Amino acid sequence: MPAKKDTSKMYAIGIDLGGQSIKGALVNNKGKIVDDIVVPTEGEKGPKHVISQIRILTQKLADSAARKKGHVLGACVATPGLIDMKKWIVRIAPNLPGWVDIPLLKECQKGFKFPFLLENDANAAAYGEKWIGTGKKSDTMIVLTIGTGIGGGLILNGKVWHGADGAGGEPGHINYDPNGLVCGCGNPGCLEAHASALGINRRTRMAIESGEKTLITKLIKNDLDNISPEIVYQAALKKDKLALRILDETGRIIGIGIMTLVNLLNPEMVALGGGVMKAGDFILKPAQDEFRKRGFKFLIDRTEIVMAKLGNEAGRIGAAGIVFSEINAK
Numbered sequence: 568m569p570a571k572k573d574t575s576k577m578y579a580i581g582i583d584l585g586g587q588s589i590k591g592a593l594v595n596n597k598g599k600i601v602d603d604i605v606v607p608t609e610g611e612k613g614p615k616h617v618i619s620q621i622r623i624l625t626q627k628l629a630d631s632a633a634r635k636k637g638h639v640l641g642a643c644v645a646t647p648g649l650i651d652m653k654k655w656i657v658r659i660a661p662n663l664p665g666w667v668d669i670p671l672l673k674e675c676q677k678g679f680k681f682p683f684l685l686e687n688d689a690n691a692a693a694y695g696e697k698w699i700g701t702g703k704k705s706d707t708m709i710v711l712t713i714g715t716g717i718g719g720g721l722i723l724n725g726k727v728w729h730g731a732d733g734a735g736g737e738p739g740h741i742n743y744d745p746n747g748l749v750c751g752c753g754n755p756g757c758l759e760a761h762a763s764a765l766g767i768n769r770r771t772r773m774a775i776e777s778g779e780k781t782l783i784t785k786l787i788k789n790d791l792d793n794i795s796p797e798i799v800y801q802a803a804l805k806k807d808k809l810a811l812r813i814l815d816e817t818g819r820i821i822g823i824g825i826m827t828l829v830n831l832l833n834p835e836m837v838a839l840g841g842g843v844m845k846a847g848d849f850i851l852k853p854a855q856d857e858f859r860k861r862g863f864k865f866l867i868d869r870t871e872i873v874m875a876k877l878g879n880e881a882g883r884i885g886a887a888g889i890v891f892s893e894i895n896a897k
């Protein structure tokens with residue numbers, strides 16, 4: 568029997584604008600990707616070029632929806648950097664050359680009949696985890712994305728928390744050690760300065776420079792610039808003492824940050840994602856352990872600290888989820 572055509576199919580277009588690539592997806596209302604396109608960002612060609620890449624990709628996904636006899640509810644661009652959510656301007660995106668005060672929403676919207684939305688990329692990823700990932704059953708959750716930096720998103724009562732201007736939800740800059748390593752934001756001792764990929768690289772480098780013997784030296788072919796969380800993880804798998812200690816410390820630093828967030832917001836769940844979390848239990852276990860040592864008993868017992876589920880897809884799926892949530896609500 569031929570399948571019935573469903574003319575009321577609703578789709579959202581989720582777009583994850585990254586430094587290297589722009590990942591777009593046509594997503595149904597269950598969070599399933601039904602079509603996807605990835606193009607290089609080519610950020611060095613400037614904001615105009617990047618915006619035209621987003622528009623071409625959006626049109627292709629809209630065409631794909633039309634071929635499926637579907638209806639596009641809207642599109643959401645998950646963008647890095649700081650968004651002014653009153654004016655829908657990207658104030659600054661440090662990883663994209665020339666991105667200062669870019670009216671991204673207005674530029675993307677030109678010529679499209681369905682509405683565009685903008686969201687910070689870490690917030691979109693957090694919403695993805697809430698929508699169909701590990702936080703499906705949680706209305707109040709925190710996602711920490713631990714990669715080159717530490718991004719994050721706060722989901723409070725089922726919605727992304729933006730703060731007064733759109734700059735809320737930056738747990739990477741919680742202070743861990745007021746006399747610690749200087750962060751990209753200028754402050755000494757942010758969580759990000761110590762526990763991000765760059766933080767792991769810095770702490771590993773300092774330990775090797777101070778004369779600690781480690782397998783890492785061989786894995787990096789004696790070039791300290793080759794240190795990466797991946798190499799530290801490889802060495803930890805081989806039970807290298809320094810690598811195990813660096814990852815353990817990373818988890819404990821994150822656990823201390825989690826304690827601050829949990830005391831402040833009382834979430835049901837804290838999910839850890841991002842490239843650094845490939846190290847899994849080497850970081851997750853000490854993070855849970857450190858939190859357990861420091862939190863209030865009631866909070867320790869009721870707060871789940873878990874791995875995020877959606878990986879690299881979180882940004883575009885979350886962006887699409889925001890379309891369903893925001894546009895359905897209007």
Ligand SMILES: [Zn+2]
Nearest residue numbers: 740750752757
């Ligand atoms: Zn900072």
